[in-house]
Amino acid sequence: MKKNEIVEVEITDLSYEAMGVGHVNGETVFVNNALPGEVVKAQILKDKKSYAFARISEIVKESPDRVKVPLRQYVQTGLTSLAHLKYDKQLEFKQKQVKELLSKAHLDQIKVAETLPSPLETGYRNKAQVPVRMVKGQLEIGFFRRHSHDLVPLEDFFTNDPEIDRVLLAVRDILREKRIPAYDEEKHQGQVRYLEVRRGTATGDMMVVLVCLDRDFPGLHAVVDEIKEIAGVKSIFLNHNPKRTNVILGEHDYHLWGKRYIDDKIGDLTFEISPQSFFQINSLQTPRLYKLAIDQAGLTKDDLIVDAYSGIGTIGLSAAKYVKEVRGVEVVKAAVKDAKNNARLNQIHNAKYYAGKAEELMPKWAAEGLKTDVIFVDPPRKGLTKEFIDAAVKTGPKKVVYISCNPATLVRDMQLLMEAGYTTDLVSPVDMFPQTPHVECVTVLTKE
Numbered sequence: 001m002k003k004n005e006i007v008e009v010e011i012t013d014l015s016y017e018a019m020g021v022g023h024v025n026g027e028t029v030f031v032n033n034a035l036p037g038e039v040v041k042a043q044i045l046k047d048k049k050s051y052a053f054a055r056i057s058e059i060v061k062e063s064p065d066r067v068k069v070p071l072r073q074y075v076q077t078g079l080t081s082l083a084h085l086k087y088d089k090q091l092e093f094k095q096k097q098v099k100e101l102l103s104k105a106h107l108d109q110i111k112v113a114e115t116l117p118s119p120l121e122t123g124y125r126n127k128a129q130v131p132v133r134m135v136k137g138q139l140e141i142g143f144f145r146r147h148s149h150d151l152v153p154l155e156d157f158f159t160n161d162p163e164i165d166r167v168l169l170a171v172r173d174i175l176r177e178k179r180i181p182a183y184d185e186e187k188h189q190g191q192v193r194y195l196e197v198r199r200g201t202a203t204g205d206m207m208v209v210l211v212c213l214d215r216d217f218p219g220l221h222a223v224v225d226e227i228k229e230i231a232g233v234k235s236i237f238l239n240h241n242p243k244r245t246n247v248i249l250g251e252h253d254y255h256l257w258g259k260r261y262i263d264d265k266i267g268d269l270t271f272e273i274s275p276q277s278f279f280q281i282n283s284l285q286t287p288r289l290y291k292l293a294i295d296q297a298g299l300t301k302d303d304l305i306v307d308a309y310s311g312i313g314t315i316g317l318s319a320a321k322y323v324k325e326v327r328g329v330e331v332v333k334a335a336v337k338d339a340k341n342n343a344r345l346n347q348i349h350n351a352k353y354y355a356g357k358a359e360e361l362m363p364k365w366a367a368e369g370l371k372t373d374v375i376f377v378d379p380p381r382k383g384l385t386k387e388f389i390d391a392a393v394k395t396g397p398k399k400v401v402y403i404s405c406n407p408a409t410l411v412r413d414m415q416l417l418m419e420a421g422y423t424t425d426l427v428s429p430v431d432m433f434p435q436t437p438h439v440e441c442v443t444v445l446t447k448e
């Protein structure tokens with residue numbers, strides 16, 4: 001197949017990145033925005049010999065599961081790359097993905113529950129990080145076109161809390177009015193690279209973080225004076241990111257105005273969140289995710305539990321009242337500070353949080369002879385390490401509660417835990433990220 005050639009293809013599957021999958025003369029074609037059961041005319045964008053990428057030029061036969069995506073920009077950017085699929089089918093797609101991964105690992109005996117739907121299907125995100133660029137001479141916010149760094153301007157981000165979109169647009173207008181230059185990636189000049197806005201769903205408090213090339217620049221103070229007048233904004237920071245990099249945030253945050261934290265609630269607990277701390281982005285679904293994990297953990301008043309990859313301590317602190325002691329570990333120092341602070345704030349006296357890498361601290365604890373009853377893990381996409389698992393097992397927990405944002409590494413790690421004598425018969429997907437292909441899961445492994 002040649003670039004720009006149009007081929008007719010029947011879509012037979014959906015890839016984990018939510019691309020329609022079809023075959024033409026024995027070659028696999030990934031078609032953006034196409035659904036299983038559809039026949040489409042597809043324009044080839046890239047041919048990699050054994051597979052090709054394409055986009056729809058015409059739908060010949062449409063799937064009954066297709067819904068209209070409100071803006072074509074969502075399709076161009078991949079901001080919400082599953083938005084063209086009916087919501088109940090998105091949930092099935094996520095369940096099926098987990099089933100397939102288990103099946104490939106010969107673990108078909110483990111059941112996969114139906115995906116727990118999100119209370120909100122759009123407007124659920126409590127945090128946005130959006131790039132800022134000049135487009136046709138005007139400062140714009142938006143999202144990058146797929147596989148590129150061309151900004152597609154947007155005013156409605158679809159999955160953000162609408163209050164966050166309101167603040168993003170207000171800040172954009174202030175930057176325009178004060179003629180602040182947006183960052184230019186090629187020249188590595190200009191100022192504002194990204195805007196981050198976070199909102200405490202329970203409190204309505206909002207934090208604005210301006211991610212900038214320099215720590216200070218002409219007009220910054222005038223901008224801050226206006227941002228603080230936007231309704232709901234309680235905190236303003238500048239994040240200094242001077243490097244040539246695709247990484248969004250730099251290392252240092254400078255407090256510019258207002259509170260240093262925003263508050264949110266999970267269940268009856270209050271949490272203070274600082275700029276670089278991880279906080280689950282779907283506020284209404286998070287307590288349901290944690291409940292699923294904690295209910296199955298079989299906690300007792302004599303238990304010592306570990307909250308590994310703890311962020312600001314949300315899981316451990318939610319479980320603290322059921323157990324004797326909580327020990328948390330987290331690599332981001334600011335998050336550990338938040339976790340300790342959050343324990344105090346909620347008058348929880350049986351939880352201790354430590355800064356460090358889980359794969360380093362766990363072996364240290366195991367060597368010191370620590371005995372644990374239940375270990376909660378909630379690692380980033382790359383999952384756990386062998387060192388962590390070996391050490392965790394050594395501390396003798398009766399259960400390992402695994403919260404995962406990547407089913408592929410979950411299944412890999414489950415296999416290691418099973419070799420060490422732990423078993424499970426259920427994995428429960430939870431939809432934390434509607435309109436996107438991301439899958440969150442909970443499973444509880446019990447010592448045989």
Ligand code: SAH
Nearest residue numbers: 278280309310311330331332357358378380
């Ligand atoms: N359990 C928390 C956070 C989960 S996100 C919650 O539900 O909100 C995963 C967390 O793991 C992030 O806070 C990240 O900073 C942290 N992390 C990443 N790598 C780590 C490592 N090697 N050791 C410890 N923590 C790590």
